[in-house]
Amino acid sequence: MYQKIKDNILYAGLNDKDRVIFDELIPLDNGTSYNSYIVIGSEKTAVIDTMYPKFTKEYLNSFDENGITKVDYIIANHGEQDHSGSIPALLEKFPSATVVTNAVCAKNIQEMLLVPAEKIKIITNGEELSLGDKTLKFMISPGVHWPDTMFTYIKEDNVICTCDFLGAHYIFDDVFAVPSKDLEKSAKKYFAEIMMPFSTVCRKYVQQIRDLKVDMVLPSHGPVHKNPDYILDLYADWAGEKGKNLVLLPYVSMYHSTEEMIDYLAKKLEEKGIPSVKYDMVEGNLGDLAMALVDGTTIVLGTSMVLAGPHPAAFNTVYLASVLRPKAKIASFIGSYGWGGDLFGKMADMLTPLKLDVIEPILVKGKAKAEDYLKIDNMAQIIYEKHKTLGLL
Numbered sequence: 001m002y003q004k005i006k007d008n009i010l011y012a013g014l015n016d017k018d019r020v021i022f023d024e025l026i027p028l029d030n031g032t033s034y035n036s037y038i039v040i041g042s043e044k045t046a047v048i049d050t051m052y053p054k055f056t057k058e059y060l061n062s063f064d065e066n067g068i069t070k071v072d073y074i075i076a077n078h079g080e081q082d083h084s085g086s087i088p089a090l091l092e093k094f095p096s097a098t099v100v101t102n103a104v105c106a107k108n109i110q111e112m113l114l115v116p117a118e119k120i121k122i123i124t125n126g127e128e129l130s131l132g133d134k135t136l137k138f139m140i141s142p143g144v145h146w147p148d149t150m151f152t153y154i155k156e157d158n159v160i161c162t163c164d165f166l167g168a169h170y171i172f173d174d175v176f177a178v179p180s181k182d183l184e185k186s187a188k189k190y191f192a193e194i195m196m197p198f199s200t201v202c203r204k205y206v207q208q209i210r211d212l213k214v215d216m217v218l219p220s221h222g223p224v225h226k227n228p229d230y231i232l233d234l235y236a237d238w239a240g241e242k243g244k245n246l247v248l249l250p251y252v253s254m255y256h257s258t259e260e261m262i263d264y265l266a267k268k269l270e271e272k273g274i275p276s277v278k279y280d281m282v283e284g285n286l287g288d289l290a291m292a293l294v295d296g297t298t299i300v301l302g303t304s305m306v307l308a309g310p311h312p313a314a315f316n317t318v319y320l321a322s323v324l325r326p327k328a329k330i331a332s333f334i335g336s337y338g339w340g341g342d343l344f345g346k347m348a349d350m351l352t353p354l355k356l357d358v359i360e361p362i363l364v365k366g367k368a369k370a371e372d373y374l375k376i377d378n379m380a381q382i383i384y385e386k387h388k389t390l391g392l393l
């Protein structure tokens, strides 16, 4: 699909409507797009990011269909193959082209895609490349979300190609973003899975791009933003250090004993003005959990005991939370067992790197009794006081 972005800047990407999961991890509500951009200068033509290998043939054909007969430079903003995977084929089609990228990405595409070193020009931060009447300026921006990432700023047009950063798994007929709840949700899930572990650098790059006062943001997934503040404001919020007045309640419950306690805690929290999100760790959509992790300040995980330990779904959630590095500050566990074992110890260990304030867990045999509900009342009160101390209430 080709579409004019600005004079002599073309969108040359594709929608992948049928993709239902990305990285075999987060389910997609709206497929995704792989965005490639063609910048035609008065002397040279550059392609910024290429294509997911599954669509290489269609991608290459589109150059012929749209009369692009010359490519001088292939700019690799990132080495992951949904953007770099078609570089070898594009080099075959345009053998005189040079791949332009930073040293870290150059190593990646040599090792992962066997791009020959002699075909690569390595640039440094701030270096410029003239296409004649257009100039590309490279901003090496590691950590969003690989060590090899960079942005390409097209100076005369005042637009920036940010690759994965500021992207969304989203498809469209018109490449320009129309703000909507659906787009925001897709961008937030994408942020949660890909960018949240790198929130500190996200905040830095949001500010850098704001300072540039660009006219447009051109990511390599999802729509182009003619109003950059729309996506920059969302990222500033999601990557912020402070969570919201929100408790996450992921749970798995074999005989509903644990679920009854989670429901009771949710009711007690609601009475104190604290919203919660209940999440079924077996049946739920992992994307919903990831999104909730962007906002939540407290996580109380409920699990049944299975074979003397937590249910595997609980381990999965705790592992995900530990690697996504959410902004949560407080955690606890609620659980029910039949005959014994260690329900919480290993999960608490896995969360150690997050340096959470852990409230005394509640463990009951079978169904909760009156004294257990009193403990849950107490847990709700502790959460209330901690949220108040954090200025969330």
Ligand code: FEO
Binding pocket: 078, 080, 081, 082, 083, 145, 164, 220, 221
């Ligand atoms: Fe869209 Fe990190 O690749």
